[in-house]
Amino acid sequence: xxxxxxxxxxxxxxxxxxxxxxxxxxxxxxxxxxxxxxxxxxxxxxxxxxxxxxxxxxxxxxxxxxxxxxxxxxxxxxxxxxxxxxxxxxxxxxxxxxxxxxxxxxxxxxxxxxxxxxxxxxxxxxxxxxxxxxxxxxxxxxxxxxxxxxxxxxxxxxxxxxxxxxxxxxxxxxxxxxxxxxxxxxxxxxxxxxxxxxxxxxxxxxxxxxxxxxxxxxxxxxxxxxxxxxxxxxxxxxxxxxxxxxxxxxxxxxxxxxxxxxxxxxxxxxxxxxxxxxxxxxxxxxxxxxxxxxxxxxxxxxxxxxxxxxxxxxxxxxxxxxxxxxxxxxxxxxxxxxxxxxxxxxxxxxxxxxxxxxxxxxxxxxxxxxxxxxxxxxxxxxxxxxxxxxxxxxxxxxxxxxxxxxxxxxxxxxxxxxxxxxxxxxxxxxxxxxxxxxxxxxxxxx
Amino acid sequence: xxxxxxxxxxxxxxxxxxxxxxxxxxxxxxxxxxxxxxxxxxxxxxxxxxxxxxxxxxxxxxxxxxxxxxxxxxxxxxxxxxxxxxxxxxxxxxxxxxxxxxxxxxxxxxxxxxxxxxxxxxxxxxxxxxxxxxxxxxxxxxxxxxxxxxxxxxxxxxxxxxxxxxxxxxxxxxxxxxxxxxxxxxxxxxxxxxxxxxxxxxxxxxxxxxxxxxxxxxxxx
Numbered sequence: 295x296x297x298x299x300x301x302x303x304x305x306x307x308x309x310x311x312x313x314x315x316x317x318x319x320x321x322x323x324x325x326x327x328x329x330x331x332x333x334x335x336x337x338x339x340x341x342x343x344x345x346x347x348x349x350x351x352x353x354x355x356x357x358x359x360x361x362x363x364x365x366x367x368x369x370x371x372x373x374x375x376x377x378x379x380x381x382x383x384x385x386x387x388x389x390x391x392x393x394x395x396x397x398x399x400x401x402x403x404x405x406x407x408x409x410x411x412x413x414x415x416x417x418x419x420x421x422x423x424x425x426x427x428x429x430x431x432x433x434x435x436x437x438x439x440x441x442x443x444x445x446x447x448x449x450x451x452x453x454x455x456x457x458x459x460x461x462x463x464x465x466x467x468x469x470x471x472x473x474x475x476x477x478x479x480x481x482x483x484x485x486x487x488x489x490x491x492x493x494x495x496x497x498x499x500x501x502x503x504x505x506x507x508x509x510x511x512x513x514x515x516x517x518x519x520x521x522x523x524x525x526x527x528x529x530x531x532x533x534x535x536x537x538x539x540x541x542x543x544x545x546x547x548x549x550x551x552x553x554x555x556x557x558x559x560x561x562x563x564x565x566x567x568x569x570x571x572x573x574x575x576x577x578x579x580x581x582x583x584x585x586x587x588x589x590x591x592x593x594x595x596x597x598x599x600x601x602x603x604x605x606x607x608x609x610x611x612x613x614x615x616x617x618x619x620x621x622x623x624x625x626x627x628x629x630x631x632x633x634x635x636x637x638x639x640x641x642x643x644x645x646x647x648x649x650x651x652x653x654x655x656x657x658x659x660x661x662x663x664x665x666x667x668x669x670x671x672x673x674x675x676x677x678x679x680x681x682x683x684x685x686x687x688x689x690x691x692x693x694x695x696x697x698x699x700x701x702x703x704x705x706x707x708x709x710x711x712x713x714x715x716x717x718x719x720x721x722x723x724x725x726x727x728x729x730x731x732x733x734x735x736x737x738x739x740x
Numbered sequence: 741x742x743x744x745x746x747x748x749x750x751x752x753x754x755x756x757x758x759x760x761x762x763x764x765x766x767x768x769x770x771x772x773x774x775x776x777x778x779x780x781x782x783x784x785x786x787x788x789x790x791x792x793x794x795x796x797x798x799x800x801x802x803x804x805x806x807x808x809x810x811x812x813x814x815x816x817x818x819x820x821x822x823x824x825x826x827x828x829x830x831x832x833x834x835x836x837x838x839x840x841x842x843x844x845x846x847x848x849x850x851x852x853x854x855x856x857x858x859x860x861x862x863x864x865x866x867x868x869x870x871x872x873x874x875x876x877x878x879x880x881x882x883x884x885x886x887x888x889x890x891x892x893x894x895x896x897x898x899x900x901x902x903x904x905x906x907x908x909x910x911x912x913x914x915x916x917x918x919x920x921x922x923x924x925x926x927x928x929x930x931x932x933x934x935x936x937x938x939x940x941x942x943x944x945x946x947x948x949x950x951x952x953x954x955x956x957x958x959x960x961x
Contacts, residue, residue, distance in 0.1 A: 297850055305838045650836050656795065657848040657895070658823020660816045733790040736834045 324632035335621030390585035454522035461514025668723030750800035763957035776948035827896030831908035886917035
């Protein structure tokens with residue numbers, strides 16, 4: 295049978311090469327189309343799902359403030375730390391909305407006693423910097439480094455579905471600092487950092503917006519490809535992020551001169567307020583907004599206002615839904631078209647080779663053997679189309695014309711389509727061959 | 741000893757407008773016999789051959805091949821029957837154009853998974869007997885009519901079938917080549933093969949041991 299299949303392949307490459315090449319081109323184009331539309335569909339579906347996880351189906355308000363640095367210092371400066379703490383507590387306790395204060399911000403690393411402190415001082419840190427720099431998630435200044443970080447609230451992992459690959463997630467105790475002299479903050483690191491650090495490692499010289507040094511202790515690593523949506527609109531990949539708890543203090547931190555200690559101030563500056571979200575049901579939106587404004591006013595923060603994000607969320611959700619639907623329709627259309635192309639091609643091939651198939655049947659080819667022979671060309675089309683697909687992908691990406699990517703879902707989908715088409719072609723081919731009037735064909739004179 | 745027994749064979753074609761090809765045809769073929777079925781065009785003689793070869797399905801009546809009721813042989817069993825028991829030669833040779841002579845002859849052996857060395861030996865033997873050894877690497881389009889028919893005969897007999905069927909085997913050949921092909925059939929007959937030759941040529945029929953005449957799908961008295 296192998297010899298017959300090899301002869302069939304030889305025949306395809308000599309006598310039917312034009313039709314074969316056209317079929318390969320058609321199938322390659324269809325694969326590119328299926329891949330593009332399916333990838334788009336999956337991205338849209340993923341974004342839709344993530345947007346819903348990120349409160350996209352609820353009404354959200356972002357706490358905002360306008361003004362220059364003077365205004366900012368006046369509202370969130372050191373003397374205000376106690377008031378910020380009160381505001382924070384009031385927002386947390388309000389029954390009218392859910393208060394979420396997971397914030398994306400930088401975390402600085404420097405040694406105040408060493409003005410030339412930099413990446414070279416800490417080999418692992420240097421590598422961390424390099425990893426982060428490649429991704430644009432870190433900045434390197436003359437005497438300090440800054441990594442992008444997520445200051446997470448206590449619902450971060452559960453609300454956004456962020457998984458921990460090793461170690462542990464944050465625990466309630468991680469969000470409370472009891473002794474300002476012994477501050478060791480637990481941190482979760484993105485998957486990329488798992489080669490540089492181990493659970494239990496300590497990272498020194500971290501600063502929470504102050505000159506007070508902190509020690510970070512690695513307690514876990516995030517799963518590879520972890521991400522969260524910053525309220526629907528921005529997908530943040532967490533592989534190169536440092537996640538630390540947006541902590542509260544169990545003491546008031548007020549010193550004899552009327553100021554607050556550095557850590558208290560760092561914990562209760564704008565980090566828990568600006569860009570934090572108030573989340574509520576649509577039916578409760580007006581009441582929630584009123585309650586929040588009342589809390590701002592009662593705590594002396596009239597500069598703060600609420601930025602209504604719900605319309606954006608609704609529009610975003612709608613657009614992702616529409617995008618997913620459109621992509622499904624296009625994918626379906628592509629699959630239908632390619633199925634029709636392959637069936638037509640098979641039909642003409644069988645009609646063209648009906649004498650050959652009749653002779654094979656006369657000489658005792660079984661239905662299974664015949665199906666294999668008919669499927670040979672279709673399988674070759676699939677193989678050549680795959681090769682052409684990857685060549686095109688490589689060339690277009692290298693000349694920077696287009697990078698059409700390839701998701702594993704597309705590979706699975708196209709492989710499944712190919713498998714189904716192959717089986718269908720086998721059955722369809724046998725059926726068509728059996729419909730051929732063998733006795734007439736065998737008597738034909740060419 | 742009977743190899744084939746056809747009794748009251750009927751066959752019609754078409755659904756709306758039915759055409760009767762066979763209407764109660766009877767035939768018995770003894771082992772080792774060389775028989776001609778003779779009739780005009782449209783008399784039903786090729787239909788008889790197709791039914792015997794298992795190319796076409798029985799309409800009515802009975803067909804026994806040795807002791808096997810052929811109405812019950814279908815699907816891959818019928819395929820194996822065609823491959824192992826029957827060799828068929830057609831007027832226009834029915835060779836696969838993109839296979840060489842060797843590959844055409846080897847076809848039934850490959851499909852029956854005959855070991856390569858054994859197949860090669862059989863092909864070379866039959867090619868020598870039919871004097872087509874120099875042609876083995878040629879393609880059908882490079883052959884004359886007589887050479888193509890010898891190739892078709894070689895393919896039909898290479899599996900040593902119990903029955904060789906030939907449908908107008910000399911119809912596409914000139915008189916001289918036709919005689920040579922008939923000589924090939926006679927040689928096969930002398931070796932003990934059973935042959936049924938469908939023809940409208942009286943000379944071909946006359947050279948066979950026995951002739952059965954068919955007219956309008958019935959035995960002609």
